[in-house]
Amino acid sequence: MFGVTILGNNSALPAYDRHPTAQIVTLNDQLFLIDCGEGTQMQLTRYRIRRSKISHIFISHLHGDHYFGLPGLLTSFSLMNREQDLHLHAPAPLQQILELQFATADTRFSYKLHFHALGEPGTIIEDEKFTVETFKMFHRIDCWGFVIREKKKPRKIDGERIAGAGIPAVFYERLKDGEDYITKSGERILNASVTIPNTPPKSYVFCGDTIYNESVCNHIQNATLLYHESTFLKDQAERAASRFHTTTIQAANIARLANANRLLIGHFSSKYEALEPFLTETAAIFPDTQLAIEGVTYIIR
Amino acid sequence: MFGVTILGNNSALPAYDRHPTAQIVTLNDQLFLIDCGEGTQMQLTRYRIRRSKISHIFISHLHGDHYFGLPGLLTSFSLMNREQDLHLHAPAPLQQILELQFATADTRFSYKLHFHALGEPGTIIEDEKFTVETFKMFHRIDCWGFVIREKKKPRKIDGERIAGAGIPAVFYERLKDGEDYITKSGERILNASVTIPNTPPKSYVFCGDTIYNESVCNHIQNATLLYHESTFLKDQAERAASRFHTTTIQAANIARLANANRLLIGHFSSKYEALEPFLTETAAIFPDTQLAIEGVTYIIR
Numbered sequence: 001m002f003g004v005t006i007l008g009n010n011s012a013l014p015a016y017d018r019h020p021t022a023q024i025v026t027l028n029d030q031l032f033l034i035d036c037g038e039g040t041q042m043q044l045t046r047y048r049i050r051r052s053k054i055s056h057i058f059i060s061h062l063h064g065d066h067y068f069g070l071p072g073l074l075t076s077f078s079l080m081n082r083e084q085d086l087h088l089h090a091p092a093p094l095q096q097i098l099e100l101q102f103a104t105a106d107t108r109f110s111y112k113l114h115f116h117a118l119g120e121p122g123t124i125i126e127d128e129k130f131t132v133e134t135f136k137m138f139h140r141i142d143c144w145g146f147v148i149r150e151k152k153k154p155r156k157i158d159g160e161r162i163a164g165a166g167i168p169a170v171f172y173e174r175l176k177d178g179e180d181y182i183t184k185s186g187e188r189i190l191n192a193s194v195t196i197p198n199t200p201p202k203s204y205v206f207c208g209d210t211i212y213n214e215s216v217c218n219h220i221q222n223a224t225l226l227y228h229e230s231t232f233l234k235d236q237a238e239r240a241a242s243r244f245h246t247t248t249i250q251a252a253n254i255a256r257l258a259n260a261n262r263l264l265i266g267h268f269s270s271k272y273e274a275l276e277p278f279l280t281e282t283a284a285i286f287p288d289t290q291l292a293i294e295g296v297t298y299i300i301r
Numbered sequence: 302m303f304g305v306t307i308l309g310n311n312s313a314l315p316a317y318d319r320h321p322t323a324q325i326v327t328l329n330d331q332l333f334l335i336d337c338g339e340g341t342q343m344q345l346t347r348y349r350i351r352r353s354k355i356s357h358i359f360i361s362h363l364h365g366d367h368y369f370g371l372p373g374l375l376t377s378f379s380l381m382n383r384e385q386d387l388h389l390h391a392p393a394p395l396q397q398i399l400e401l402q403f404a405t406a407d408t409r410f411s412y413k414l415h416f417h418a419l420g421e422p423g424t425i426i427e428d429e430k431f432t433v434e435t436f437k438m439f440h441r442i443d444c445w446g447f448v449i450r451e452k453k454k455p456r457k458i459d460g461e462r463i464a465g466a467g468i469p470a471v472f473y474e475r476l477k478d479g480e481d482y483i484t485k486s487g488e489r490i491l492n493a494s495v496t497i498p499n500t501p502p503k504s505y506v507f508c509g510d511t512i513y514n515e516s517v518c519n520h521i522q523n524a525t526l527l528y529h530e531s532t533f534l535k536d537q538a539e540r541a542a543s544r545f546h547t548t549t550i551q552a553a554n555i556a557r558l559a560n561a562n563r564l565l566i567g568h569f570s571s572k573y574e575a576l577e578p579f580l581t582e583t584a585a586i587f588p589d590t591q592l593a594i595e596g597v598t599y600i601i602r
Contacts, residue, residue: 013380014343020373038373039340042315062405064376072321072339072369079314079571093405100401104363104394106442141407270380 002027002150002202004225005297006266007043011231011245012065014038015270019294020065023227024049025148025204026297027130033057034146034206040069041076047295052082056125056132059090060208061143067094071101074113082111089124089134091142092117118144121219127151135219137210140244146206147220153198155191162194202300205260209267211241212250217258225300226260227292229267234281248278252285266292303328303451303503305526306598307567308344312532312546313366315339316571320595321366324528325350326449326505327598328431334358335447335507341370342377348596353383357426357433360391361509362444368395372402375414383412390425390435392443393418419445422520428452436520438511441545447507448521454499456492463495503601506561510568512542513551518559526601527561528593530568535582549579553586567593 003026008019020037024044031053033040044051051073059067067090077086088094095115102109116124118134125132130150137143154176167181167189175181181189205223207216209231220226231245240247246254248265255263263286268275275291282289290298304327309320321338325345332354334341345352352374360368368391378387389395396416403410417425419435426433431451438444455477468482468490476482482490503525508517510530521527532546541548547555549566556564564587569576576592583590591599 013377014346019343038370039343042320042340045315062402064373064402064406064408068369068373069339072365075365076314093401097398097401097405100394100398101363101365104398104442105365107365141405 002204002300003297004204004227004264004300005047005049006292006294007040007047007049008035008037009266009268009292009294010065011267011269012063013270016273018268018270019043020068021060021208021267022069023206023292024054027148027150029053030055032132032148035060035066035208036068036070036073037065038068041073043294044073051077052080052084054086055084056087056089058132058134058144058146058206059088059094060137060145060206061139061141062091062094062097063139063141063209066208070094071098074098074109075102075105075107078107078110085112085114087114087116089116089118089132091144092119133219135216137208137216138213138244139209139211143209145208145210145216145219147203147223148206149203150201152201155195156198158194158196165189165194167194204300205258207254209244210246211244212246212254214254214257217254220258220260223258223260225262225264225298226255226258227264227266228254230265230278230282231267231269233272233277248281249285252282252289255286255289260286261288263289264292264298265289303505303601304598305505305528305565305601306348306350307593307595308341308348308350309336309338310567310569310593310595311366312568312570313364314571317574319569319571320344321369322361322509322568323370324507324593325355328449328451330354331356333433333449336361336367336509337369337371337374338366339369342374344595345374352378353381353385355387356385357388357390359433359435359445359447359507360389360395361438361446361507362440362442363392363395363398364440364442364510367509371395372399375399375410376403376406376408379408379411386413386415388415388417390417390419390433392445393420434520436517438509438517439514439545440510440512444510446509446511446517446520448504448524449507450504451502453502456496457499459495459497466490466495468495505601506559508555510545511547512545513547513555515555515558518555521559521561524559524561526563526565526599527556527559528565528567529555531566531579531583532568532570534573534578549582550586553583553590556587556590561587562589564590565593565599566590 007022010018022040202224230251308323311319322336323341506524529552531552
C-alpha cells in the first residue's frame with residue numbers, strides 16, 4: 001500500500017474544526033509523517049494511526065502551523081515507551097529549539113532520535129525499496145518539498161513462456177533484473193521473451209507553503225500524486241503572493257506543467273468555511289484534482 | 302462573575318478525548334489563562350471563550366503538557382490582529398524558547414507581549430480589585446502555584462438605617478471604607494450602625510503538578526475554590542511520589558489542612574478511562590470535591 005492520510009488541511013489559524021498541516025504517508029509497512037502542526041498527536045489518535053510505525057518525520061519549514069505539534073508528539077512517544085529509532089528531517093534551527101525545550105523539561109527519552117538537517121537539495125533517504133528527495137520551495141523562510149518515490153521494481157517472470165525454456169531457477173533473480181540468458185550452446189534467450197514489466201514505480205510529491213514558482217516543476221515531474229498548497233481562491237492572487245502562498249489556479253498550473261497524474265490541494269485559509277470553490281476552480285484547469293480532507297486516505301496508484 | 306472553566310483535565314499523554322492542562326479564570330470582565338497545553342487554542346474555540354479578553358497568561362512549569370499550546374496561541378493572537386498588550390508570567394527559560402521559535406519563524410506580532418519571569422514567591426499582580434500571588438510547588442522541575450484573590454470589598458450603605466442619620470452623601474465613600482462619622486456637635490455615629498459588610502473576598506488557588514507536600518498549605522489557606530492535581534488513585538501512592546505527582550487522598554488532605562471551601566481535582570493519568578473513582582476516593586475525605594471536567598465552568602462562591 002502506498003497512500004497519504006490527511007491529518008490537517010488548514011492554514012495557520014485553526015478554524016471550522018480544520019487543523020494545521022500534517023500528513024501520514026504509508027509505504028508498505030512504514031509510516032512517514034510530513035509536517036506536524038499543533039494537535040497532530042490527537043489527530044493520530046482520532047484516525048487510529050499506528051504511531052509506533054512512524055519511522056521518519058519530515059518538517060517542511062519552521063512556521064508554527066507546520067511543527068508546533070512535534071515537541072508533544074516526540075514526548076508522547078517516550079511516555080508510550082517507544083524503543084525503535086526515529087529519524088527527523090527538518091531545517092537546522094529546529095534542533096536547537098527541541099534541545100532547549102527538552103533540556104528545560106528534563107525530558108528523558110526511551111528511544112533514539114536522529115536529527116537530520118535539511119541543507120542541500122537531493123536524495124536524503126535511499127532505501128532498498130524507495131527514495132526520498134528534497135527540493136527548495138519559495139516561502140518567506142527556508143522551506144522544503146519532498147518526493148517519496150518507489151524504486152523501479154524487478155520484472156516479473158512470465159510463468160507460461162518460461163516453461164520449457166530451459167533456464168535454471170537459480171538464474172531467475174537475474175532475469176528479474178533484466179538480464180538475457182545464454183544457454184550452454186551459446187543461444188541467447190531475450191529477457192523480454194520470458195519476463196513482463198512490473199507495475200511502474202509510483203511517487204508522492206509534497207509541495208508545502210510556497211509562492212507560485214514554476215521552477216519547482218524541475219524537481220517534481222510525473223508525480224503519481226502531487227500535493228500542492230492552495231491557500232487562497234483565484235481572486236486573491238495578490239494576497240497570496242504577498243504572503244508567499246498559492247491560489248487554486250496556480251496550483252493547477254504547477255500540476256499541469258509538472259505532468260502530475262493527480263493533484264491534491266490543501267492548506268486552506270481560515271477565511272473560507274466552504275471548500276467546494278477550491279475544487280471547482282482547480283479542476284477547471286487540472287481535472288484530476290481532489291481536496292485534501294482530514295481523515296481521508298488517498299491511495300497513490 | 303468569578304469562575305474557572307476547564308479546557309484540559311488530563312496528564313501528559315492525551316487520551317479519551319481529554320486534553321493537557323489549561324484553565325480559563327474569569328474575573329469580572331477579564332480572563333486569565335492558567336497553563337496552555339497542546340490544543341488549547343482549539344479548546345478555546347470549542348468552548349466559545351472570547352480569547353481577546355485574555356489579559357494575563359500564567360504558566361506553572363515547563364513540562365510540555367503545560368505549555369506546548371502556547372507558541373501557537375500567541376501566534377494566532379497575531380493572525381487575528383490582536384492589539385492589546387498581553388502579560389505572560391512563566392518560568393524564566395520560556396522566554397528564550399519563545400524568542401528562538403519566533404525569530405526562526407520570522408513572526409511579526411500585532412501586539413505587545415510582556416514576559417514576566419517567575420522567580421520569587423509573593424504577589425505578582427496587584428490590581429485595584431484583585432491580586433495574584435505565586436508560590437512554589439514541589440515537582441521534578443521548577444513549578445509554581447497561583448492564588449487569584451479578590452480584594453476586600455467596601456462595606457455597603459444600609460439604606461434604611463442611614464435615613465435621617467444626617468450624614469452628608471459626600472461622606473458615603475468613607476463610610477464604605479469603614480470610617481465612623483463625627484457630627485458637627487461631636488457625636489460619633491458608629492460605622493457599623495449605618496453600613497453592612499459586603500460579601501467576603503473570594504479566592505481561587507491553582508496547585509498544578511506536585512508531589513504531596515503539606516508545606517504548600519502555608520500559602521493557600523481558606524481558598525474559596527482550590528484546584529489540586531490528582532494524577533493517580535490512592536493505591537498508586539508510590540508511583541505518584543516517584544513521578545512527583547499526587548493521589549486522590551493526598552489532594553483531599555491538602556484541601557482539609559488548607560481549610561479550603563471547595564476542592565476541584567484534575568490532571569488525571571491516561572491510565573484511567575473512568576474518572577468516578579477519583580471523586581469517590583477524594584470525597585470520602587473531603588466531601589466538597591468536584592472533578593475538573595472539560596468545558597465546565599465552576600463558579601467561585
